[in-house]
Amino acid sequence: MLETILGLAADNLLSPIILFFVLGLAAAMLRSDLSVPEAIAKGLSIYLLFAIGYKGGVAVSDHGIDATLLMTLTAGIVLSFVLPLIAFALLGVMTRLNRTDAAAVAGHYGSISIVTFVAATSILKSQGILSEGYMVAVAAAMEAPAILSALWLASRGGGNVADSSEREGLLREILLNGSIVLLVGSFLIGLVTGKEGLAEIESFIVAPFKGVLCLFLLDMGLVAGRGLRNSRGTLTAGLISFGIVMPVLSSLLGLAAGLLVGLSTGGVMLLMTLSASASYIAVPAAMRVALPQANPSVYLTMSLGVTFPFNLTLGIPLYLSLASFFGN
Amino acid sequence: METNTAKRVEIIIEAPMEERLTSALERAGVKGFTVLPVLGGTGRSGRWSREGQVSRAGGMVAVICIIREERLHDLLEAAFKVVKNHIGVVSVTDCQVLRAERF
Numbered sequence: 153m154l155e156t157i158l159g160l161a162a163d164n165l166l167s168p169i170i171l172f173f174v175l176g177l178a179a180a181m182l183r184s185d186l187s188v189p190e191a192i193a194k195g196l197s198i199y200l201l202f203a204i205g206y207k208g209g210v211a212v213s214d215h216g217i218d219a220t221l222l223m224t225l226t227a228g229i230v231l232s233f234v235l236p237l238i239a240f241a242l243l244g245v246m247t248r249l250n251r252t253d254a255a256a257v258a259g260h261y262g263s264i265s266i267v268t269f270v271a272a273t274s275i276l277k278s279q280g281i282l283s284e285g286y287m288v289a290v291a292a293a294m295e296a297p298a299i300l301s302a303l304w305l306a307s308r309g310g311g312n313v314a315d316s317s318e319r320e321g322l323l324r325e326i327l328l329n330g331s332i333v334l335l336v337g338s339f340l341i342g343l344v345t346g347k348e349g350l351a352e353i354e355s356f357i358v359a360p361f362k363g364v365l366c367l368f369l370l371d372m373g374l375v376a377g378r379g380l381r382n383s384r385g386t387l388t389a390g391l392i393s394f395g396i397v398m399p400v401l402s403s404l405l406g407l408a409a410g411l412l413v414g415l416s417t418g419g420v421m422l423l424m425t426l427s428a429s430a431s432y433i434a435v436p437a438a439m440r441v442a443l444p445q446a447n448p449s450v451y452l453t454m455s456l457g458v459t460f461p462f463n464l465t466l467g468i469p470l471y472l473s474l475a476s477f478f479g480n
Numbered sequence: 481m482e483t484n485t486a487k488r489v490e491i492i493i494e495a496p497m498e499e500r501l502t503s504a505l506e507r508a509g510v511k512g513f514t515v516l517p518v519l520g521g522t523g524r525s526g527r528w529s530r531e532g533q534v535s536r537a538g539g540m541v542a543v544i545c546i547i548r549e550e551r552l553h554d555l556l557e558a559a560f561k562v563v564k565n566h567i568g569v570v571s572v573t574d575c576q577v578l579r580a581e582r583f
Contacts, residue, residue, distance in 0.1 A: 440494050441496050
């Protein structure tokens, strides 16, 4: 199995998406002036969410909805609620973060990173492994519950959670944040329009997808590199270890849940990846509103600078090997 | 040309708080404000830049209001409730405006 993991990791490390991420990371660390303007970065992420959501919907319309859909959604939601509790306990052991910072970081590790998910689907495709199209919907469902767990963890110890005026509308913002609306909306449109609809827009959402993903990952590398460059004094050995141990631990829970639900090998791998990934879009914004005392440089650097690169380079091959080993 | 003294309030605040701040200003009776993007900077919470942001969480915006002096207290009260726990800067400066009836 170790050979399989190493082989997959080597293939993965030399794929264009990873190499563009590394280019961005290196450029930022070396203080190059290379940058992707905000509006373009936003445009790329809109494209990716639209394409992945739509293709997921088409896949479900093609294969039909089965009982495992509801069970997988439930498993995803439960994982998103529970993972922050485990992360919080682990942070207490491995780091010296205060309660508020630990709760905020824990929330990130219960939620998901859609780009890690996209990268995982891309690797599955290159290996010719099929997965359930509705995993996109599972990804959307796993974004928000972790935020509620994080707020509960912070408030339980008398932590300073935002007052009622700041919490006002927070739930609506979390559930209706642009990424979720676009992902779920595109999924539903894909579900309704099916293969005929896909044929009409295929040239726009299928062929250019990997190239756009490369550009987006170049930007992610730049953002991660800038975060790491400015993280002097923020990242301790304990935090870095947590950023690697936690995703592996979460992926094992995702593995157990995926096998229990009866997902295919590809589906199990995607649920592992979703469990292992840490949010850097929905949760940071929610934390800025609801837990303003939490230090953003800790959770953003952990999520983007440690866990995202780990998952992208070594995590995904590891999850695929484990899913293949234990799966059907 | 006749000019009139007014107060210019500039609030630089985290982007996720923009809507809450502008709503609070409207509730406090502020008739006009301008929201400006800001490129980047550094402060107590470290360096930040709006370039390549994958999330609004790390970005900031500037909200600028020009008002009559007698309304300054209400505006600052309303703004403070929103900004007190958040990263940002609130500054008040004197300025001169034309067409005072508009403020």
